[in-house]
Amino acid sequence: MAKIEGPIATSSIETLRRERLLWVLSAATFLIFFQAYMIAPLIPKLADVFHVSVQAIGVAIPVYTIPYGTATLVYGILSDRVGRRPIIIASLALFALLTLLTALARSATQLIFWRLFTGIGASGVVPMGLALMGDLFPYEMRGRPLGWLFGAMAGGMAFGSTLGVLLEPLVGWRSLFVGVGALGLACLALILRQRELVGKQPPVARTREAGVLKAYRTLLAGSRGARTYTYVLVNSIFHSGVYTWLGLYFAQRYRLGEIGIGIALLGYGAPGFILGPVIGRVADRWGRRWLIPAGLAIAALAGVTLIFNLPVLVAALVVTALSLGYDMTQPLLAGIVTTLDRERGGQAMGLNVFTLFTGFGLGSLLFGRLLALGFSRALLIFSALQFLAMLMAIPLFRSEKSPSLKAPPALAGIVWNG
Numbered sequence: 060m061a062k063i064e065g066p067i068a069t070s071s072i073e074t075l076r077r078e079r080l081l082w083v084l085s086a087a088t089f090l091i092f093f094q095a096y097m098i099a100p101l102i103p104k105l106a107d108v109f110h111v112s113v114q115a116i117g118v119a120i121p122v123y124t125i126p127y128g129t130a131t132l133v134y135g136i137l138s139d140r141v142g143r144r145p146i147i148i149a150s151l152a153l154f155a156l157l158t159l160l161t162a163l164a165r166s167a168t169q170l171i172f173w174r175l176f177t178g179i180g181a182s183g184v185v186p187m188g189l190a191l192m193g194d195l196f197p198y199e200m201r202g203r204p205l206g207w208l209f210g211a212m213a214g215g216m217a218f219g220s221t222l223g224v225l226l227e228p229l230v231g232w233r234s235l236f237v238g239v240g241a242l243g244l245a246c247l248a249l250i251l252r253q254r255e256l257v258g259k260q261p262p263v264a265r266t267r268e269a270g271v272l273k274a275y276r277t278l279l280a281g282s283r284g285a286r287t288y289t290y291v292l293v294n295s296i297f298h299s300g301v302y303t304w305l306g307l308y309f310a311q312r313y314r315l316g317e318i319g320i321g322i323a324l325l326g327y328g329a330p331g332f333i334l335g336p337v338i339g340r341v342a343d344r345w346g347r348r349w350l351i352p353a354g355l356a357i358a359a360l361a362g363v364t365l366i367f368n369l370p371v372l373v374a375a376l377v378v379t380a381l382s383l384g385y386d387m388t389q390p391l392l393a394g395i396v397t398t399l400d401r402e403r404g405g406q407a408m409g410l411n412v413f414t415l416f417t418g419f420g421l422g423s424l425l426f427g428r429l430l431a432l433g434f435s436r437a438l439l440i441f442s443a444l445q446f447l448a449m450l451m452a453i454p455l456f457r458s459e460k461s462p463s464l465k466a467p468p469a470l471a472g473i474v475w476n477g
Contacts, residue, residue: 077195080253081204084188085211087151087246091181092215094158094239095123097223098174100306100317101232108232109167119171121420123178128416134183135190135409136271143191143405144254150183151250155243157181162236182412185212190408193397201394202339209390210335213382217328221321274403278410286455287395288414290448294355294392295418297445298385300426301362301438302327305378308434313371323371326379331386338387339394347391347459354391355449358384362442366435389415395459 098105098119106116138146157177164170185208192204226235278284309315309323331338342350361381365374396411397404429437 076253080195080250081192081207083246083249083253084147084184084191085207087243087250088185088188088208088211089215089218090239090243090246091154091184092212093219093222094154094177094181094215094236095127096216096219097235097239098123100220100224100321101227103317104227104232105167105170109170111167116167116170119167119174122171123174124416124419125178126175127178127182128413128419130179130182131186131409131412131416133409134187135403135405135407135412138183138187138190138405138409139403143187143194146183146187146405147191148247148250148254150180150187151243151247153177153180154184155240155247158236158243159240162233162240186408186412187405189393189411190397190404193401193404193408198394198398199343201397202342202391203336204339205390205394205397206331206335206337206339206342208335209386209393210331210333213328213331213335213386215328217325217332217382221325224317224321271406274400274406275410278399278407281399283395283458284399287392287399288410290351290452290455291389291392291396291411291414292418292421293444293448294358294385294388295415296422296425297358297362297441297448298381298389299419299422300441301365301381301422303423304426304430304434304437308365309371309374311434312368313374315371323375324378326375327382329379330383331390334383335386335390339390342391342394347395348456350387351391351456351459352449352452354384354387355445355452356384357381357387359442359445359449362438362445366438 102113102117102119105119106113109116134146134150154177157173157180161170161173161177164173189205189208192201192208196204223235230238279288305324305327306320309320313319313323315323338350358381361377361384364377364380369377393408393411396407400407426437426441429440432440
């Protein structure tokens with residue numbers, strides 16, 4: 060067999076390296092979200108360990124998520140100035156180190172302190188990883204790698220909230236943090252081996268603060284950017300509001316304990332973990348104009364279905380459908396964000412993650428307030444608003460078709476790589 064040389068061979072090597080980097084970033088993303096979500100079901104245990112109230116130790120959740128979302132704005136700007144590589148590597152190193160230090164906490168105050176700084180330190184990996192996919196993959200091939208990363212997020216959420224409960228009695232909560240921290244260091248070592256590819260995209264020229272603010276205005280002033288960020292916010296409010304309180308839903312309606320709740324919620328994240336790349340490929344081939352409204356509709360229908368008195372197994376399957384709605388929307392919206400400003404992709408993605416986590420916080424708060432009306436009414440209100448968003452999305456995203464120009468699969472890497 061003749062040896063393949065020249066541009067095609069070079070392209071094949073570049074494609075393989077790019078895929079390996081995607082796998083490692085997906086693993087790091089899984090770990091970050093696993094660590095973020097494993098603590099919620101451990102709150103009663105940690106309250107007993109540190110002899111504090113559940114409300115006091117519960118602060119460990121928002122003290123992580125709020126700084127995480129806010130810090131992405133800074134990391135996005137920095138990555139456009141100094142490149143993706145130093146931000147991703149430094150952030151992953153901080154995540155691994157601070158996760159290990161969390162295992163040494165001797166009081167609730169110390170644990171909350173380490174969670175605060177872990178949220179700040181870890182928030183540069185996933186957003187800049189998403190921005191990096193925008194650097195390395197053309198738009199018509201970008202859905203699949205973004206699907207991998209969002210699938211890793213969904214898997215981390217699902218397995219973190221479940222395995223945290225199941226493994227803690229066997230290994231202890233400190234060992235959970237040690238294990239995640241050690242695996243984070245392993246991912247860091249693998250990314251360092253790919254550091255040339257991580258830093259391949261050159262940063263843009265430095266801009267003053269006025270230029271940064273102007274870039275934000277530009278991102279939000281255009282109709283495409285405004286509608287995309289708006290749907291990132293609205294969609295995250297819905298999903299966070301419903302998901303945050305599903306544990307209480309299963310506890311009240313089905314009298315499930317912690318382990319039972321963890322198993323019931325395992326389906327949330329499974330579709331993205333399994334089908335994320337497939338959904339991305341479909342978006343690359345057929346466009347996003349129908350997938351996004353369909354995802355909104357599936358989520359709204361799942362929310363309404365949870366109102367009824369279903370068998371517990373059926374309710375768990377509905378939770379899986381709810382997750383599918385998220386997986387058919389948020390990754391595809393992120394794909395659009397990567398095209399809004401090619402020169403400041405980090406800033407655009409930082410704003411996307413900030414908007415996403417702001418929605419997470421608002422959704423949890425708003426749904427909690429509506430619970431005064433009862434679960435059924437809260438679900439009905441949220442689902443009705445999500446259904447309205449679906450109807451509006453049909454005309455708003457009609458222009459998000461599949462790119463008309465596509466390179467042949469065998470030559471796509473050559474075209475993109477030069």
